[in-house]
Each structure stands twice: as structure tokens, then as C-alpha cells.
Amino acid sequence: MTTYPTNFCPQCGAELTRRDVEGRERRFCPDCERVVWRNPVPTAGVAVVGPNGVLLTERAVEPGVGEWAVPGGHLEAEETPLEAAVRELREEAGVRADPDDLLLLDTFTATPFEDKHVVSVGFAVRDEDTTGTPDAGPEATAVGWFTPESFGDGGERFHPPHGERFRNAWDRLG
Structure with a gap:
């Protein structure tokens, strides 16, 4: 989870991609295979x-x-x-x-x-x-x-x- 937009995974440091998750484009780590949620x-x-x-x-x-x-x-x-x-x-x-x-x-x-x-x-x-x-x-x-x-x-x-x-x-x- 992040507050600001990020380009790298806060877990492993890999460069993030974008993926449709639950009908919205979200940042995704292809190495960790996890969504990097951005929350208020x-x-x-x-x-x-x-x-x-x-x-x-x-x-x-x-x-x-x-x-x-x-x-x-x-x-x-x-x-x-x-x-x-x-x-x-x-x-x-x-x-x-x-x-x-x-x-x-x-x-x-x-x-x-x-x-x-x-x-x-x-x-x-x-x-x-x-x-x-x-x-x-x-x-x-x-x-x-x-x-x-x-x-x-x-x-x-x-x-x-x-x-x-x-x-x-x-x-x-x-």
C-alpha cells in the first residue's frame, strides 16, 4: 500500500507494471505478483x-x-x-x-x-x-x-x- 503513486514495488523493488484489477487499472508487481494498492x-x-x-x-x-x-x-x-x-x-x-x-x-x-x-x-x-x-x-x-x-x-x-x-x-x- 502506498500514499503516493510509485513506479517500484515497496516489497521487492521491482519495476511495476499496470494491470486491470477489479475493474480499475492498478500498479502491479510482476515479481511478487501482488497489487500495489494506493490508498488515502x-x-x-x-x-x-x-x-x-x-x-x-x-x-x-x-x-x-x-x-x-x-x-x-x-x-x-x-x-x-x-x-x-x-x-x-x-x-x-x-x-x-x-x-x-x-x-x-x-x-x-x-x-x-x-x-x-x-x-x-x-x-x-x-x-x-x-x-x-x-x-x-x-x-x-x-x-x-x-x-x-x-x-x-x-x-x-x-x-x-x-x-x-x-x-x-x-x-x-x-
């Missing part, structure tokens, strides 16, 4: 919703430097989406939450970046069920609370499709 990367995020709005981070890393998003990121090995969501919230925004307090919100497929495909699982939590003072972590340049009415007043723009997750969280808990 799982991510998770959590929207904190309080009386002042939804907590967002301004991205300091690609894709979308300078755009605003719900805190989130890649799952680590042996980590559930709930665990990843609370870890990313802590790392990106300095806020802690208990995975048991999160509500499943949505899923989305992000626009591919550098040919990497991402599927994200979104959660929401009430601000009263979190601890810590929001503070931008190393992958964010700022954090802020926004309502649908206030977002964009300072020229902010969403990293797509985080605007949908923001609205879903506000509609559900705001």
Missing part, C-alpha cells in the same frame, strides 16, 4: 464550540498556509480517530479534551495536494468540556474563535473544505 491518508479533527464561536487555527504549513481550519491532522500508527483528534487539538491549539466527550460530526475527502489524497473524520466538543487556553502550536500561526457571522471580517478564508466542518459544528452545538 486518514486524518481527524475536532471543532471546539463555545459561546464565542468555533475555535479555528490559521495554518502555518502546506497545504493552505494562511488559511483557517478546524484543528486536526494525520492519525499515528495504532491511534484511533478519536485519539488523533484530541492529540491534534492539543498540539495545534493548546486545548485538551477527553475522547469520550467528542461527538462524531462528519467526514470529508480533501482536495488532493501533491497527489496525496486525504479522508478526514470530524468531531465536535463543547468548550465547557475542554481544558487549557487556546494557543497556536508549531503548525499554526494563530488561533481564534469565530461565528458564521464574524468569520471573514478580518479577511480570513477557509482551507477547503473546513468551512463545511465549521458550519456543521456550529449548527450542531452552537
Whole structure:
């Protein structure tokens, strides 16, 4: 399995060919006689919703430097989406939450970046069920609370499709 397109087998290093498998053209290793599956990367995020709005981070890393998003990121090995969501919230925004307090919100497929495909699982939590003072972590340049009415007043723009997750969280808990 690979995240990016590959020309060589990750198992044995042989040059890959193409073969129709299950109705789709896929990379195939003629030496190992195995399909080299290409799969999206799982991510998770959590929207904190309080009386002042939804907590967002301004991205300091690609894709979308300078755009605003719900805190989130890649799952680590042996980590559930709930665990990843609370870890990313802590790392990106300095806020802690208990995975048991999160509500499943949505899923989305992000626009591919550098040919990497991402599927994200979104959660929401009430601000009263979190601890810590929001503070931008190393992958964010700022954090802020926004309502649908206030977002964009300072020229902010969403990293797509985080605007949908923001609205879903506000509609559900705001």
C-alpha cells in the first residue's frame, strides 16, 4: 500500500507494471505478483464550540498556509480517530479534551495536494468540556474563535473544505 503513486514495488523493488484489477487499472508487481494498492491518508479533527464561536487555527504549513481550519491532522500508527483528534487539538491549539466527550460530526475527502489524497473524520466538543487556553502550536500561526457571522471580517478564508466542518459544528452545538 502506498500514499503516493510509485513506479517500484515497496516489497521487492521491482519495476511495476499496470494491470486491470477489479475493474480499475492498478500498479502491479510482476515479481511478487501482488497489487500495489494506493490508498488515502486518514486524518481527524475536532471543532471546539463555545459561546464565542468555533475555535479555528490559521495554518502555518502546506497545504493552505494562511488559511483557517478546524484543528486536526494525520492519525499515528495504532491511534484511533478519536485519539488523533484530541492529540491534534492539543498540539495545534493548546486545548485538551477527553475522547469520550467528542461527538462524531462528519467526514470529508480533501482536495488532493501533491497527489496525496486525504479522508478526514470530524468531531465536535463543547468548550465547557475542554481544558487549557487556546494557543497556536508549531503548525499554526494563530488561533481564534469565530461565528458564521464574524468569520471573514478580518479577511480570513477557509482551507477547503473546513468551512463545511465549521458550519456543521456550529449548527450542531452552537
